[in-house]
Amino acid sequence: xxxxxxxxLWPLFLGILFISxxxxxxxxxxxxxxxxEGFSVITTGLVMSGYFIGAFASSLLSPNQIKRxxxxxxxxxxxxIASTAILIQLLFIEPPVWFVARFLSGxxxxxxxxIVEGWLNSISSNENRGQLFSIxxxxxxxxxxxxxxxxxxxxxxxxxxxxxxxILLSISLIPILLTEIKTPEEKIELQESLGFKALWxxxxxxxxxxxxxxxxxxxxxxxxxIYAIKSGLSIPETALFMTLFLGFGALSxxxxxxxxDRIDRRKVILLCCSIVVxxxxxxxxxxxxxxxxxxxxGLIGASTLPLYSLGVAHTNDRLKPSQMVSASGxxxxxxxxxxxxxxxxxxxxxxxxxxxxxxxxxSLVHLVIAVIVFVMMFINEDVDESDQSDFxxxxxxxxxxxxxxxxxxxxxxxxxxxx
Numbered sequence: 001x002x003x004x005x006x007x008x009l010w011p012l013f014l015g016i017l018f019i020s021x022x023x024x025x026x027x028x029x030x031x032x033x034x035x036x037e038g039f040s041v042i043t044t045g046l047v048m049s050g051y052f053i054g055a056f057a058s059s060l061l062s063p064n065q066i067k068r069x070x071x072x073x074x075x076x077x078x079x080x081i082a083s084t085a086i087l088i089q090l091l092f093i094e095p096p097v098w099f100v101a102r103f104l105s106g107x108x109x110x111x112x113x114x115i116v117e118g119w120l121n122s123i124s125s126n127e128n129r130g131q132l133f134s135i136x137x138x139x140x141x142x143x144x145x146x147x148x149x150x151x152x153x154x155x156x157x158x159x160x161x162x163x164x165x166x167i168l169l170s171i172s173l174i175p176i177l178l179t180e181i182k183t184p185e186e187k188i189e190l191q192e193s194l195g196f197k198a199l200w201x202x203x204x205x206x207x208x209x210x211x212x213x214x215x216x217x218x219x220x221x222x223x224x225x226i227y228a229i230k231s232g233l234s235i236p237e238t239a240l241f242m243t244l245f246l247g248f249g250a251l252s253x254x255x256x257x258x259x260x261d262r263i264d265r266r267k268v269i270l271l272c273c274s275i276v277v278x279x280x281x282x283x284x285x286x287x288x289x290x291x292x293x294x295x296x297x298g299l300i301g302a303s304t305l306p307l308y309s310l311g312v313a314h315t316n317d318r319l320k321p322s323q324m325v326s327a328s329g330x331x332x333x334x335x336x337x338x339x340x341x342x343x344x345x346x347x348x349x350x351x352x353x354x355x356x357x358x359x360x361x362x363s364l365v366h367l368v369i370a371v372i373v374f375v376m377m378f379i380n381e382d383v384d385e386s387d388q389s390d391f392x393x394x395x396x397x398x399x400x401x402x403x404x405x406x407x408x409x410x411x412x413x414x415x416x417x418x419x
Contacts, residue, residue: 011175017143022168023109024147028242031225032156043095045347048222049340050099054106056336062111071115082108083169090162141250151239194327203318208372209311214338216304216365222343227358244298249305256306265314266373272303273370280359
């Protein structure tokens with residue numbers, strides 16, 4: 001039963017909560033502090049891109065490392081390196097060093113998630129796998145959102161918040177190392193990936209949504225704090241700004257996913273893109289009170305962050321069951337490449353057009369997605385509702401293991417609808 005499994009897995013979820021708290025705090029803190037230390041907007045964008053480049057490298061290299069050293073030891077090593085990377089940022093306030101530190105953070109956090117998701121996949125059964133991964137996503141999203149709130153605990157101009165982020169990552173080791181958890185017997189295996197051309201041919205709307213949405217979400221995570229500063233927000237307001245973006249983005253995934261399971265998913269994608277563009281136009285044309293400003297930016301998160309999950313679900317709808325698992329690697333690759341470009345390209349718009357560049361960038365990104373999806377609606381027919389796979393909530397840091405689990409869930413949901 002699910003309750004029995006959860007009793008044995010609570011240390012794993014507690015460890016992930018601490019990882020997400022520290023990771024959420026470090027991201028916002030690094031961006032704010034880079035601006036405070038005099039890094040240019042472009043330099044800050046490059047530094048923050050290091051995290052997503054590291055996450056991409058981890059998706060390629062970590063599975064083999066886990067095979068060699070095992071889950072527990074690799075988890076401990078990655079958590080220790082991630083904790084140390086934060087402290088390196090305190091000792092050497094230089095852009096190249098910070099880029100390496102962010103790369104290490106992205107590499108290690110992504111590797112830890114690969115371990116955890118592989119763990120959950122091996123322990124769960126067909127009956128409770130979807131529920132376990134939903135709980136996992138709730139812990140990840142909740143930790144990231146609450147991590148933004150820690151930004152107001154002390155002055156980000158000092159050392160205490162860096163120390164706190166490092167401590168949180170170190171504490172994540174305690175419940176894992178001091179509690180007996182059955183180690184998965186099966187090893188993570190790398191899957192041969194379905195090529196990009198074949199994936200694009202199968203679902204151009206899905207692939208475009210997966211990739212291009214990475215520009216917006218990663219860009220927001222990377223330099224959204226800079227936009228908040230340029231918009232005149234105080235430190236507590238900046239923390240709330242990021243919390244609402246993440247919190248609204250997490251909560252909106254379930255209702256949007258439910259709707260997309262019942263109508264053409266592309267219509268939901270178009271709705272999300274239209275909302276973002278509309279809000280960006282309003283923010284560019286009118287001055288709002290800080291309450292309305294923060295709420296509107298939260299609604300941007302509610303419309304932007306679900307796009308990745310919607311794109312994956314739409315792509316799976318158009319793949320044969322035998323292709324779903326093999327397509328996982330390509331999906332991770334596409335998102336990771338665009339996500340690595342997000343903070344840098346958004347920072348370039350901020351440099352050219354100041355705070356208006358942030359809104360212009362988001363508008364253009366979502367407009368491109370909307371145009372591609374709209375055109376493809378006239379070229380490719382809608383998938384019958386009975387052939388649609390069930391929507392699955394995902395984090396904005398896909399791993400090969402998580403994608404394979406999502407693929408397996410999609411195969412099962414399609415099989416159930418066929419029977």
